[in-house]
Amino acid sequence: MTGTPGPVTGTSFVPGPHLLGSPRGRDWPRPPAGLPTGLPAGRDEPPPSADVVVVGAGPAGLAVTSALWHHGVRDIVVLDRGGRACGRFFARTDRLGQRVLRSPYEHHPGVEGFRDCELLDFARLHWGRLTPVERREVRMAQAGHRSVVPVDVFEAYCEHLVATHEVAEKTWRAVVREVLPADGEVVVRTDRGPVTARHVVLCPGEERVAAPSSWWGDGPVPSGVTYWDEPATPGAGRQVVVGAGLTAAHLVSGALEAGREVHWVVRAATEHYQCADVNAKFFRPEGRARIGGVPWADRLELFARYRRASIMFEFRPALARAEAEGRLVVHRGEEVTRVAAGRGGTVELRLANGRLVAGDDAVLALGTKPEIGLGLLPASAVGARDGWPDLDGRTLAYARAPRVSVVGAAAGMVLGPAARNIDGHRVATARVADAVARGLRRDGVFVDALPRSEVGAGV
Ligand SMILES: Cc1cc2nc3c(=O)[nH]c(=O)nc-3n(C[C@H](O)[C@H](O)[C@H](O)COP(=O)(O)OP(=O)(O)OC[C@H]3O[C@@H](n4cnc5c(N)ncnc54)[C@H](O)[C@@H]3O)c2cc1C
Missing domain, CATH: 3.50.50.60 (FAD/NAD(P)-binding domain)
Known part of the structure; x- marks a missing residue:
């Protein structure tokens, strides 16, 4: 739903401003004892090798690491400048005093297609901690309407994902300087030493303009x-x-x-x-098809038309x-x-x-600008065209560096304007995690894959 300012008439849709305010800093139940919740002390240098390196621990990196967990991939190193899952996201929202997300309950970095706890499940489990307004929004989500998610609930949910998918113990604070594809592997150079990986997933997010x-x-x-x-x-x-x-x-x-x-x-x-920052149709398969299946010039035009402040x-x-x-x-x-x-x-x-x-x-x-891999990968591997990387649309791997893939805003020319949103990360994650897990099996790497129905990160 869209609109421009003007006199508010009887037919205008104006959701109550009270939806913008939710408490912040509530005491949510911690994840079960024994599960790591922060960076283990004394871990300065990441390990020299891993099956998969994920660059960036924002919502995109968290989503892909959690999904790989469900695929049975355990040898993962997550490298992040701040070292805390979604640290930059919450630093940004808190600096602005933002108390609710723009995206609804269906948009979350949890894993779909496996038995897992979704954001709406999590909110319902903690019903007693929600305010009456927040409960009403949960009911809206259950009824299939647009809903407003408190930043506080979202942060507690991200912590839950970190704990249940063993993300903290895989995460190292490091600045990635270079990602160098080689024969059958990729070398990731950081300020804390190199890590050699079979596959790398870039999730560096966006920088301010x-x-x-x-x-x-x-x-x-x-x-x-x-x-x-x-x-x-x-x-x-x-x-x-x-x-x-x-x-x-x-x-x-x-x-x-x-x-x-x-x-x-x-x-x-x-x-x-x-309501949303892009037209709702781009969160659905038919919207994504509008981008993925049209000539490049039309994609650029669609993107410019629908990606406005x-x-x-x-x-x-x-x-x-x-x-x-x-x-x-x-x-x-x-x-x-x-x-x-x-x-x-x-x-x-x-x-x-x-x-x-x-x-x-x-x-x-x-505004913000997607990091597309330039400055990390060699320019020839990025294959940038009009500011977008050359990606394989099915796997989101770089066409010229197939062991490196992206989840996040950089996938805009494949997934459309929603690529930069949490929902776009969900779609990208499903493709990337599946392709990476298949690649590891092809490489003959042991993958402790359980049948889908047996895998769960319960609450
Ligand atoms: C204020 C604000 C509010 C938003 N609200 C919403 C919302 O409600 N819903 C929604 O869907 N989207 C929202 N967005 C868009 C939002 O940015 C994305 O959905 C989400 O943060 C993107 O996740 P990400 O993991 O791609 O990037 P980020 O959250 O930016 O995470 C990327 C991480 O990678 C790290 N990194 C980058 N480069 C390197 C490197 N070279 N070495 C090591 N680490 C590196 C960064 O430090 C960061 O920690 C919002 C954006 C902003 C700015």
């Missing part, structure tokens, strides 16, 4: 300007927020709640309100009210061309129409 250097002229980035994923400048007075997506909406809302006046620069003609509907009433009350000024259809230090420690943003917007500080939320 930086402002063009022309914004700063010849000077440095003025103090008082930060990006959305950096520690915020503690400030008062007027804040300027640049960007049109959910991240920007969280920043604007947070500043308004803190009693600040906000100027919001939105490049599009108007901000766009929508948007904000959850629930934000609209509070933002519209703040604008009407003059606490929020929205500069719609305006583009920043220059950012400089102003008088008295302020920040000045010059817009394309010549107008100047000044604030006590400014936060930039210009």
Whole structure:
């Protein structure tokens, strides 16, 4: 469902803003004793070899590691900069004060096709800890409607997956510098030593989009300007927020709640309100077929058309009210061309129409960009075209490096705009885990595969 701002009429769909607030930091029951929940102490260097190396322990890396567990693949090394499963995801949401996910209960990094605990099962098991609003959302999910998932529930569920699929004990804190495909193996070079693997799954997620250097002229980035994923400048007075997506909406809302006046620069003609961040059809097989089965130029066009910045509907009433009350000024259809230090420690943003917007500080939320393997793999192995890697559509392996595959945003030209979402990771994971497990069997590596019905990571 989509919409643009305007008077709220009797027929408009405006879900209650109360859905945006859920408690954070509740005490969830820990996973059963004996299961590891964190990095074992004293493990500095990853082992020199493994059947599979997973690069990145975000929701995508967690999904693929859990799925490989069900396939009977146990010799896995997960390498992550922060060393904690989904650490970057929760650091980002917490920095923004985000209390609920945008994706519904069906979208989760748990494993489908095996006996496992899904996110909705997990929430129902912990019914007694949920607020009345959260319980209603669980019922919505059970009835097949769109639902809102608390970040708190999602984090507890991710911890559950980590424990039940033995992910923590496979995870090492390491920065991966290079991924070098060789004959029958892949060498992964890290700041803590190399790991040689039969297969590598890249799950590095997305990096924030930086402002063009022309914004700063010849000077440095003025103090008082930060990006959305950096520690915020503690400030008062007027804040300027640049960007049109959910991240920007969280920043604007947070500043308004803190009693600040906000100027919001939105490049599009108007901000766009929508439940999910891509059209719901792209979460379904027929939507994915629209991307996978069409010529390259059409895929690019579809992607550009449907992958636009948007904000959850629930934000609209509070933002519209703040604008009407003059606490929020929205500069719609305006583009920043220059950012400089102003008088008295302020920040000045010059817009394309010549107008100047000044604030006590400014936060930039210009979106994120998929890591497609460039900078890790040799460029010839990535085979980048229009910013996308050359992937085998069935296995999501690099066409020119078949022992390396991807789960995450980089699969966009195969799975469509939902590739960057948790649901897209689920679809990619099923393909990649299956292909990797088959590859290991072909290699003659022992895989302790149990019949599907016998495998379970129960609650
Ligand atoms: C604020 C915010 C809210 C979002 N909310 C939702 C939502 O509600 N629903 C949804 O479906 N999607 C949401 N998304 C999109 C979301 O980013 C993805 O669904 C999810 O985080 C992607 O998981 P990932 O594992 O691909 O990437 P990440 O979560 O970014 O994890 C990648 C990991 O790989 C590590 N890494 C990268 N490169 C290296 C390297 N060279 N060496 C070692 N480690 C490395 C990173 O440090 C990170 O820990 C949100 C995104 C943001 C920014």
